[in-house]
Amino acid sequence: MAGALLAPILALLLALSPTALAERASQWPDWRLPAPLERPSNRPGQQDLTYPAWMAGQWQVHSDDLDYQVRFARNAKGAVVGDRAYNATAIGRALLGEALLQVANDPTNPNRQIAVLAGDQQLESTVVGRRSAQPDPAHFWADELALQVLHGPGDPRVSRVETLSRYALDPDGTVSAEQWQASYPSPALGLAAKATSSGHYQLALTPLNPGPPPLQSDPAS
Incomplete structure (x- = not known):
């Protein structure tokens, strides 16, 4: 009986381990859904992705x-x-320039944002799956799946985007990051899906201040 109870717990721990996240990275760009992600909790204060202390700032x-x-x-x-x-x-502004007018958080759910775009369009993005792991004090992994709905003239366009990130704290206080990303079609076409496009990025983060600034739920456009 004890073994039967422990089996699903051990399976979950394995799915959420750094090894599983590294394995997911090694499978890129041949990504498919469903992925072993947990759905974020809807309870206030418990649903956002949390980072190591060294990411503050x-x-x-x-x-x-x-x-x-x-x-x-x-x-x-x-x-x-x-x-x-x-x-x-x-x-968004680095990518789209003036075509991005504003991004606002949902005050009841930090996993949901609305981007207001030129041409009377709005992009609604909601995190629907997540996992993260910190294998050691200087490394952090996070994988998120977002449901994106583009509202505008005509019918809404729905897609899903998965972003897997690996952050490493360097000895000089900078952070090196690597990201793998893939887009999938609407879940209306089936929860199982193959990636339709993908990207792989290297990032370098340099600290600009010694302490964390205050959070703002809705930055001015």
């Missing part, structure tokens, strides 16, 4: 031909989380 990010800033700070419970709307705004 503001960072200059260089990724391929893009440069932008991101920031992380402690929430009300003392956990380090990303300022999602601020970070999404910075990345």
Whole structure:
């Protein structure tokens, strides 16, 4: 009886281990869904992705031909989380320029953001799957699956995007990161899916200040 009870627990621990995340990275770009991700809790204060303490602060990010800033700070419970709307705004404007007008967090769910785009369009993005692991004090893995709905003229367009990230704290206080990303079709076509497009990125993060800035739920456009 004890073995039967422990089996699903051991399977879950294996699925959420750094080894499983590294294995997922090795399978890129041949990614498929479903992936062994947990659904984020909807309870307030427990649903955001938390990072190691060394991620707190503001960072200059260089990724391929893009440069932008991101920031992380402690929430009300003392956990380090990303300022999602601020970070999404910075990345979106680096990619889209003036076509991105604003990004706002859902005040009841930090896993959901709305991006307002030119042309009377809105992109709704909600994290629907997640796992993370810290195998040692200087490394951190995180994998997130987001459901994206583009609203605008015509019918909404639905897709899913998975982003797997590996962060490494370097001796000089900078952070090296690697990201693997894939897009999948709408879940209306089936929960099982093969990646339709993919990307692989190297990032370098340089700290801009010694302490974490305050979080803002809705950065100004």
